[in-house]
Amino acid sequence: MQQRVKEVMGASVALDCDAELMLRVKDGDGASFGLLLGKYRASVTHFLYRMVQDQAISEELAQEVFLRVYRSRETYEPTAKFTTWLYRIATHLALNWLRDEKNERGQQRLDEISEDAPAREVVDRSPSVEQRLLHQVNVDAVRQAVAALPDKQRAAVLMHKYDEMEYSQIAMVLSCSESAVKSLLFRAYETLRLRLAHMA
Amino acid sequence: MDCPIKTQENTDWLLDYAAGRLRGESAPQLARHVEACNDCRGFVAAQQMVWNALDKWEPDPVSLDFDRRLYRSIEAAKPASALPRLLRRLVGPLQPLWRPVVPLAAACLLIVAGVMLQTPQAVMAPADGSAHMERIEPEQLERTLDDMQMLRELAVTPE
Numbered sequence: 001m002q003q004r005v006k007e008v009m010g011a012s013v014a015l016d017c018d019a020e021l022m023l024r025v026k027d028g029d030g031a032s033f034g035l036l037l038g039k040y041r042a043s044v045t046h047f048l049y050r051m052v053q054d055q056a057i058s059e060e061l062a063q064e065v066f067l068r069v070y071r072s073r074e075t076y077e078p079t080a081k082f083t084t085w086l087y088r089i090a091t092h093l094a095l096n097w098l099r100d101e102k103n104e105r106g107q108q109r110l111d112e113i114s115e116d117a118p119a120r121e122v123v124d125r126s127p128s129v130e131q132r133l134l135h136q137v138n139v140d141a142v143r144q145a146v147a148a149l150p151d152k153q154r155a156a157v158l159m160h161k162y163d164e165m166e167y168s169q170i171a172m173v174l175s176c177s178e179s180a181v182k183s184l185l186f187r188a189y190e191t192l193r194l195r196l197a198h199m200a
Numbered sequence: 201m202d203c204p205i206k207t208q209e210n211t212d213w214l215l216d217y218a219a220g221r222l223r224g225e226s227a228p229q230l231a232r233h234v235e236a237c238n239d240c241r242g243f244v245a246a247q248q249m250v251w252n253a254l255d256k257w258e259p260d261p262v263s264l265d266f267d268r269r270l271y272r273s274i275e276a277a278k279p280a281s282a283l284p285r286l287l288r289r290l291v292g293p294l295q296p297l298w299r300p301v302v303p304l305a306a307a308c309l310l311i312v313a314g315v316m317l318q319t320p321q322a323v324m325a326p327a328d329g330s331a332h333m334e335r336i337e338p339e340q341l342e343r344t345l346d347d348m349q350m351l352r353e354l355a356v357t358p359e
Binding site for chain 2: 037041042045046049050055058059062063066067070071135138142143146161162164167182185186189192193196197199200
C-alpha cells in the first residue's frame with residue numbers, strides 16, 4: 001500500500017497517511033473511512049460553518065462532503081495531500097452555496113442572522129453576565145467582519161488561520177497560484193485589521 | 201533586511217511572524233527588523249490583535265447524530281448503485297468472450313421469431329388438448345428441422 005502511494009504521489013510529496021487510509025477505503029475497508037471521518041468531521045464542519053455561518057447548513061454541506069468522498073473512493077488517486085482534496089470539495093460546495101444564496105436572497109440572510117436569529121451558545125468561561133455579553137459582541141463583530149470578506153478571501157483566511165494550512169496547499173484548494181494566495185490573505189487581513197481595530 | 205512593508209515583499213513573513221509560525225533563518229532576521237521598525241511593529245501588533253479576535257470565534261460542536269445521518273445516506277445510495285456495479289464486476293472480464301456472439305444470437309432470434317410467425321398453428325394453443333398437439337407435431341418437427349438446416353447453412357456461408 002505505502003509503495004503504491006509513493007509511486008503515485010512521487011518523491012516530491014511526503015507520504016500522507018490519510019491518503020493511505022483513503023486507498024484502503026478504495027479497497028473496501030469501511031473502518032478506514034470511519035477513521036477519516038472521525039479525524040476530519042469537526043474541522044470540515046467548522047470550516048463550512050465559518051464559511052456559510054449557519055450551523056444546520058454547514059452540517060448538511062459537511063455530510064455532502066463526506067458522501068462525495070465515499071462515492072469517489074473507487075476513482076480516488078492520491079495525487080495531492082488528502083486534506084487538499086477534502087478541502088477542495090468542501091470549498092467548492094461552500095462557494096456554490098454562497099453563490100446560490102446570494103443570487104436567491106442577497107444579503108438578507110446575513111442581516112437576519114445578525115439581528116433576528118437567537119443568540120448562539122457561547123462557551124461560558126466567565127460567570128459575569130457583562131463579560132458574557134462583551135464576549136458575544138466581540139464574536140459577532142468577528143463573525144460579521146469575516147462574513148463581509150469576499151468568498152475566496154474568506155476561504156483563504158479560514159484555511160490559513162483555523163486549519164493552519166500552508167500557502168501552497170491553500171493555493172491547490174483554491175486552484176490559484178501561491179502568490180495569489182499570499183495576496184488574497186494580505187488583503188483579507190488588512191480588511192480585518194481595519195474592521196476589528198476597535199477590539200484592540 | 202529590507203522592510204517588508206516598504207518593499208511589499210515577503211509580507212507573508214510578517215503574517216507568519218505575527219502568528220508565531222515563521223520558522224527557519226528568516227525568523228530571527230525578521231524579529232530583529234521588527235524590533236527596529238515602527239511600521240512593522242505596528243503591523244505585527246495589529247495582526248496579532250486580529251489573530252486573537254479570530255480565536256474567540258468558536259463554532260458549536262458537531263451534532264451527535266452526524267455520523268448516523270451520514271451512514272444512512274451512504275446506505276440509501278447503495279441499493280441503487282451496488283447491483284449494477286456488482287454485475288459490471290462479474291461480467292466485465294468476460295466481455296471479450298461474449299461480445300462477438302451477441303449479433304449472431306440476435307440474428308438467430310430474429311429467424312426463429314420469423315419462423316414462428318409463419319407457422320401460427322404451432323404457436324397457438326390447441327383448443328382440444330393433447331390429441332391435437334400429436335396431430336401437428338410431425339409437421340412442426342419437419343419445419344424445425346428445415347429451420348435448423350437453414351441456420352446451419354447461414355452459419356457456414358462466408359460473409
